[in-house]
Amino acid sequence: MIAVIDYGMGNLRSVEKAFEHLGCDAKIVESPDQASEATHLVLPGDAAFGDAMSNLRNRGWVEPICDHVEAGKPFLGICVGLQLMFEESEELGTHRGLGLLRGRVVRFPAGERIPQIGWNQIAIKKQSTLLSGVPEGSFFYFVHSYYVDAAEARDSLATTEYGVDYTSIAGRDNLFGVQFHPEKSQQVGLLLLRNFASVN
Amino acid sequence: MLAKRIIPCLDVKGGRNVRGVKFSADQDAGDPVELAARYDREGADELVFYDITASSDGRDIVMNLVQRVSEAVFIPLTVGGGIRTYEDVREILKGAADKVSINSGAVRTPDIIRQGAESFGSQCIVGAIDARRIDVSAGADPAWEICIDGGRTGTGMDAMEWVEQLVDLGAGELVLNSIDADGTRDGYDLELNRSVAQRVNVPIVASGGCGTMDHIFEVLTDGQASAALAASIFHFEIYSIPQVKAFLKERGVIVRDYDPSLIDIGIADPGSVTARAED
Numbered sequence: 001m002i003a004v005i006d007y008g009m010g011n012l013r014s015v016e017k018a019f020e021h022l023g024c025d026a027k028i029v030e031s032p033d034q035a036s037e038a039t040h041l042v043l044p045g046d047a048a049f050g051d052a053m054s055n056l057r058n059r060g061w062v063e064p065i066c067d068h069v070e071a072g073k074p075f076l077g078i079c080v081g082l083q084l085m086f087e088e089s090e091e092l093g094t095h096r097g098l099g100l101l102r103g104r105v106v107r108f109p110a111g112e113r114i115p116q117i118g119w120n121q122i123a124i125k126k127q128s129t130l131l132s133g134v135p136e137g138s139f140f141y142f143v144h145s146y147y148v149d150a151a152e153a154r155d156s157l158a159t160t161e162y163g164v165d166y167t168s169i170a171g172r173d174n175l176f177g178v179q180f181h182p183e184k185s186q187q188v189g190l191l192l193l194r195n196f197a198s199v200n
Numbered sequence: 201m202l203a204k205r206i207i208p209c210l211d212v213k214g215g216r217n218v219r220g221v222k223f224s225a226d227q228d229a230g231d232p233v234e235l236a237a238r239y240d241r242e243g244a245d246e247l248v249f250y251d252i253t254a255s256s257d258g259r260d261i262v263m264n265l266v267q268r269v270s271e272a273v274f275i276p277l278t279v280g281g282g283i284r285t286y287e288d289v290r291e292i293l294k295g296a297a298d299k300v301s302i303n304s305g306a307v308r309t310p311d312i313i314r315q316g317a318e319s320f321g322s323q324c325i326v327g328a329i330d331a332r333r334i335d336v337s338a339g340a341d342p343a344w345e346i347c348i349d350g351g352r353t354g355t356g357m358d359a360m361e362w363v364e365q366l367v368d369l370g371a372g373e374l375v376l377n378s379i380d381a382d383g384t385r386d387g388y389d390l391e392l393n394r395s396v397a398q399r400v401n402v403p404i405v406a407s408g409g410c411g412t413m414d415h416i417f418e419v420l421t422d423g424q425a426s427a428a429l430a431a432s433i434f435h436f437e438i439y440s441i442p443q444v445k446a447f448l449k450e451r452g453v454i455v456r457d458y459d460p461s462l463i464d465i466g467i468a469d470p471g472s473v474t475a476r477a478e479d
Contacts, residue, residue, distance in 0.1 A: 011293060017271060047321050113426060115323055115372050117403045119203045119245055119456040139203060139456040141276060143323040143372075162202060184298065186243075186274045187460055 002026040002197060003038035005065075007055045009047045015078065018183040018190060024197045032064040040197065041068050045080030049089040049105060049146070052080050053097060062098065069100055074174045074199040082170060082177030083148055091146050101170055101177075102151035112163040115145040120180075122158040122168055130169070130176050130195050131157065138188045140180035142168075147179065174199055203456040204420045205245035205427035206444055207405065208434045210235055212262050212281075213252040232265055235435065240273040242441040243458025247273070248301065248429060251281030252350070263295045270296035280328055280375075284308070289316045293324060301326040301375055304348035307355060307362075310369055317370025326405075327371030331359045331392055332379040342391050351379040359392070360399055367400045374400065375429065377407040385411025385432070393423035405429055413439055413447040420453055 004015050006028045019026030026042075029035045043065070045052045056062055069075050077085045084097050089105035097105070108114050119139040124131055147166040150156050160168035160179070168179045176196060182189035210232045236247055247269070251262040262279065270277050279292050280301030289312060292300050306313050306327060316325040330351045331344035344359035363374055376396055378389035388406045397404045403426035406419040410430035419425045433439050445455040 011296075013296065014270070014298075018274065046323060113401055113403050115402070116202060117323070117373055118205050118426065121201065139458075142202075145322075181276075184274060184276050186240075186458065189274060 001037050002040040002042060003029045003035040004042045004044065005035070005061060006030045007045075007052070007059050007061060009045045009052050009055060009080070012044055014181075014183045015042060015044050018193050019197065022190060022194045022197065024194075030059075032060055035064065038068070038073075039200070040074040040076070041065065042076045042078065042196075043081035043084065044078045045084065046143075047080060049080060049083055049091040049097070050093060050095040052084060053095055056084070056098075065098060066100070069175050072174055074196060075100075075176065076196050077177035078183075079144060079179060079181060082179050083146065085170065085175070085177045086148055086150070089146065100175060101155050101172060103155070103167075104149050104151075105146050106149050107146050109163050115143055116162045117143050119185075120160050120162060120168075122160055123165075124158050126154070126157045128157055128171055128176075129199050130171060130192060132195050133191055134188060134195075139185070140168075140178075140182065140189060141184040142180045144179060148177075201454045202426075203245070203454045204425075204448065205405075206416070206441055206455070207246045207248055207427055207429045208235075208239045208244050208441070209248040209250055209407070209429045209431045211250045211252050211431055212265065233268055236269040236273060239434065239441065240275060241460065243445070243456070243460075244275060244441050245427070245456060246276045246278065248278045248280065249297075250301075251279065263292065267296045278326060280326070283312070286312055286315045286319075289320070289325075293320055297324075299324045299326050299373075301328045302371075303328040303330060304350075306366065306369075306371075307346060307348050307357070310365065313366060313369040313371050317372070322370045322372030325371050326373045326375055327363070327366035327369075328375040328377065328407075329359060329362065329366075330377050330379050331389075333389070333392075342395065344392055347379055351377075351382070360395060363396050363400055367402055371402065373403045373405060375405040375407050376425075378409055381409025382407075383432075384409055387411065387415040388419040388423060388425075388428070390418055390423040393419055393425045397424035403427065413444050416444055417448055417451055417453065420448065 083105045085100045086097050086103045087099045089095050121137045150167040156167040157171045158169035159165045170177045182192045276298040278299040279297040283302045284305040330347040334343050346355045346357040381389045388409045393406045405427040406425035407429040416428045
């Protein structure tokens with residue numbers, strides 16, 4: 001079962017719907033005990049980093065997420081969910097993240113319109129199951145003002161250019177995070193989600 | 201590179217799609233669910249539902265439509281029209297929309313933008329304006345007045361000051377509709393788009409006046425808009441979305457190629473929602 005974590009950070013129906021569409025067994029879960037059967041965890045998120053992190057903490061998600069990842073089970077962070085996987089964010093103050101990967105979340109430099117809204121391309125840096133069949137230069141739907149500055153190059157599976165070249169897909173083993181919204185990215189987004197569901 | 205977006209707008213009244221000509225005469229342009237499915241297949245970058253009636257009954261119909269469409273398409277959906285309260289914003293985002301577009305409601309109660317952005321994030325709060333040109337003396341900078349109630353009522357507010365305020369309040373994107381150009385098919389108000397794009401740093405969506413592919417090209421280049429919204433040219437199949445994108449691409453504009461056959465993962469035909477429209 002793919003558990004989509006609902007921690008009070010917005011509408012998750014579109015993520016659940018995308019997995020349903022692919023014929024996957026997906027469920028929105030509101031507490032860690034509902035996720036005890038989960039083979040895969042998905043952490044979405046649209047809101048500010050600090051709020052998202054304190055909601056995760058208050059609802060007792062931090063430990064179950066870390067245990068899940070440590071056990072080598074598949075995990076996917078989407079948008080702010082990706083950012084939360086890293087050590088720290090500078091969005092509205094300094095906030096600590098889950099620290100599953102090393103790096104910081106920083107604001108786009110001046111010069112480009114902020115937020116970045118729309119379809120941008122990925123440059124694949126490292127092949128992985130998540131990207132199986134995904135063409136180089138594919139467009140995905142992005143909405144964000146902050147990006148992940150990954151400390152270790154090997155964690156960067158794909159990059160995207162918007163004023164800077166930044167990590168748009170991060171991953172290590174069965175831990176993955178995407179800055180864009182695969183559930184809003186038509187066929188290629190669904191392909192990526194199907195690839196995630198096939199990781200075991 | 202970030203692509204310029206092509207956004208078909210579905211003006212919905214009483215559950216039917218209608219086209220606006222200078223915000224008055226209506227001409228039926230077909231079933232919105234069917235249209236949305238077609239736009240999705242053609243590779244629209246987003247969809248906008250604009251609820252022209254926006255009465256409480258009308259709202260239910262539109263939310264029902266949006267929900268049916270959102271179950272079948274995998275692109276972002278924006279809902280606008282008649283959003284007056286924070287409750288409206290919450291309701292629509294809780295439904296199936298990714299963004300809400302707030303126009304007159306923000307003029308009357310600017311705090312809706314701030315509250316919406318604080319609760320749900322700026323990324324889902326779109327500030328929409330209806331702007332009408334005002335006569336200025338020769339040599340002076342062009343100027344626009346903010347209008348409300350579907351463009352019928354002037355407010356005397358200066359558009360450039362208002363867009364800055366909208367962004368300060370937390371709007372993550374702006375839709376600029378020109379009252380003068382709307383429904384004319386004579387082209388977007390390029391000056392309006394350019395002036396706002398130079399004034400604020402959020403993405404700008406141009407609206408009102410699209411009649412040809414050249415108009416779209418102009419507003420995405422000279423007009424400095426990030427996205428172009430159009431209704432009738434798509435509804436009446438004057439141009440298809442792939443046609444517009446090919447036209448732009450030839451002229452060096454970055455657009456998203458969408459080829460559904462590129463990746464066949466057995467997605468149900470989005471046209472299947474058409475049948476459910478009769479439910």
